Amino acid sequence: MSTLALLGGAPIRKNPFPEYVTIGEEERQAALDVLNGTVLSSFLATWSDKFYGGPRVQTLERAWEAHFGVKHAISVNSATSGLYAAVGAAGISPGDEVIVSPYTMSASATAAVVYGGVPVFADIDPETYCISPETIRQRLSPRTRAIIVVDIFGHPADMGKIMRLAEERGIVVIEDSAQAPGATLDGSPAGTLGHMGVFSLNYHKTIHCGEGGVVVTNDDRLAERLQLIRNHAEVVVKNKGVEDITNMVGFNYRMTEIEAAIAAEQLKKLDGLVARRREVADQLKAALFGLPAILLPQVKPGVEHGWYLFVMRYDATAAGGLSRETFVEAVKAEGVPLVAGYVEPIYLEPMYQRRTAFGRQGFPFSLADASVSYDKGLCPVTERMHYEDVIFTNICHSQTTGEDVADFAAAIRKVLENAADLKERDAARSQA
Numbered sequence: 295m296s297t298l299a300l301l302g303g304a305p306i307r308k309n310p311f312p313e314y315v316t317i318g319e320e321e322r323q324a325a326l327d328v329l330n331g332t333v334l335s336s337f338l339a340t341w342s343d344k345f346y347g348g349p350r351v352q353t354l355e356r357a358w359e360a361h362f363g364v365k366h367a368i369s370v371n372s373a374t375s376g377l378y379a380a381v382g383a384a385g386i387s388p389g390d391e392v393i394v395s396p397y398t399m400s401a402s403a404t405a406a407v408v409y410g411g412v413p414v415f416a417d418i419d420p421e422t423y424c425i426s427p428e429t430i431r432q433r434l435s436p437r438t439r440a441i442i443v444v445d446i447f448g449h450p451a452d453m454g455k456i457m458r459l460a461e462e463r464g465i466v467v468i469e470d471s472a473q474a475p476g477a478t479l480d481g482s483p484a485g486t487l488g489h490m491g492v493f494s495l496n497y498h499k500t501i502h503c504g505e506g507g508v509v510v511t512n513d514d515r516l517a518e519r520l521q522l523i524r525n526h527a528e529v530v531v532k533n534k535g536v537e538d539i540t541n542m543v544g545f546n547y548r549m550t551e552i553e554a555a556i557a558a559e560q561l562k563k564l565d566g567l568v569a570r571r572r573e574v575a576d577q578l579k580a581a582l583f584g585l586p587a588i589l590l591p592q593v594k595p596g597v598e599h600g601w602y603l604f605v606m607r608y609d610a611t612a613a614g615g616l617s618r619e620t621f622v623e624a625v626k627a628e629g630v631p632l633v634a635g636y637v638e639p640i641y642l643e644p645m646y647q648r649r650t651a652f653g654r655q656g657f658p659f660s661l662a663d664a665s666v667s668y669d670k671g672l673c674p675v676t677e678r679m680h681y682e683d684v685i686f687t688n689i690c691h692s693q694t695t696g697e698d699v700a701d702f703a704a705a706i707r708k709v710l711e712n713a714a715d716l717k718e719r720d721a722a723r724s725q726a
C-alpha cells in the first residue's frame with residue numbers, strides 16, 4: 295500500500311496534464327490572410343448584398359451546411375447569441391412556456407427568459423444526463439411553445455422521440471449542441487435533429503475560434519428570421535418585404551471575418567479531433583473497468599458520443615462510505631484532473647429563486663402559471679447527480695496520451711484502495 299498524496303505521500307503524477315490545443319499553422323495563416331486583405335467584417339444592416347456578411351463568413355456557412363448536411367447555417371458571435379436568436383425566431387412571446395434541462399450551461403434556459411418566456415425545467419435521464427421524452431411529457435402544458443434540448447457532455451438526447459412528441463403538438467424544438475459537434479444519432483449529426491440546432495465555437499469547446507457559434511436549420515422561414523435577428527432586423531424588414539415582424543427586434547450577433555476564417559479551418563479538423571476523443575474515451579473505459587465505485591459513461595444504442603467531457607458516477611457506498619468530495623480531493627492531490635458535480639441545477643440560481651429577471655415587477659416570472667415551480671426537489675435526478683453522483687474529467691481529448699490515461703486510472707485506483715485511511719481522517723475531523 296502506498297500513502298495517499300493527500301496524507302503526505304508521493305503523488306502519482308508530477309507534471310501537469312497536456313492542454314487541449316487545436317489551433318495550428320492553418321488557423322494562423324487563415325487569420326493572417328484576412329488581416330492582409332484588411333476587410334475584417336463586411337456586414338451591413340441594410341437589405342443589400344452586405345446583409346449576409348463578408349466572404350469568410352459566407353464560406354464558413356456554406357462549409358458548415360455541407361459538413362452537417364443542412365440547408366442553412368447562420369454564423370453568430372457565440373452559442374449564447376445563437377440560442378437567443380433561435381428562441382426569437384421560434385416566435386416565443388411573453389408568458390410562453392419553454393421546457394429546458396436544468397443541467398446545462400445557464401444560457402440554454404436564459405434564452406427563453408430573454409423573450410419573456412418562462413423556463414419549465416424537466417428532469418434528466420440518469421444515464422445520458424439529457425432531458426428525455428418521458429420527463430418532457432410530465433412538463434407539457436397548453437402553454438408549452440418550445441423545448442430546448444441539450445446534448446449535454448457530447449451525448450445526443452433521444453431526439454427521434456422528442457421530435458415526434460413535439461410535432462404532434464406543434465412545439466418548436468431547439469437543439470443545444472454546443473458540446474456535441476461530431477456526435478451522431480442513428481447516423482445523423484447532433485445539432486441537426488431539431489427544428490434549429492446551435493453549436494458553440496468558444497475556447498472551451500471541441501473546435502473554436504475564440505468566441506463564436508453557428509445555428510443550423512432546414513427551414514427557410516426560420517433561417518430568414520435568424521439572419522434578421524443577427525443583424526438589426528427592425529431596420530431591414532421593410533425593404534426585405536418581411537410580413538411577420540413578431541420578434542423582429544435585431545441585435546448585433548455578427549461574426550467577424552477573422553473568426554470565420556479560423557472556424558473554417560477548425561471545421562476541417564473536427565472529425566479527426568472527435569475520432570481521437572473516442573479513442574481516449576475507450577482507453578479510459580478500459581483502464582477504469584471493474585471498479586464498483588465508478589459507473590462508467592453510458593452510450594445509448596445508435597449513438598456516437600462526442601466526448602466533450604468524460605462523465606462518471608461515483609458510488610460512495612461501493613467505496614466503503616468515502617464521501618465524493620473527499621474522494622475527488624484525494625484524486626486531485628494525486629495530480630490528476632477530476633471535478634465533483636457539474637453546474638448547480640439552474641432553477642436554484644437567484645434569477646429563478648427570486649423570480650426576477652427584467653425590471654422590478656418580476657418579469658417574466660410574473661406571467662408564469664401557478665404550477666411552474668423552481669423549488670428545491672423539483673428535479674430529483676438532476677439534484678442527485680449534481681450533489682451526490684457526478685464526477686468528471688476534461689482529459690478526454692486529442693492531446694491525451696496512453697501514459698496520461700494510465701496515470702488517471704492509477705490515481706483513481708490508489709484512492710479507492712486506500713479509502714479506509716481517508717475515512718479515518720474524516721472521522722477524526724468530524725469529532726474534532
Ligand SMILES: *Cc1c(COP(=O)(O)O)cnc(C)c1O
Nearest residue numbers: 372373374399472473494495496
Ligand atoms: C458553452 C455552452 C453554451 C454557450 O456557448 P457560448 O459560445 O460560450 O455562448 C451553451 N450551451 C451549452 C450546453 C454550452 O456548453
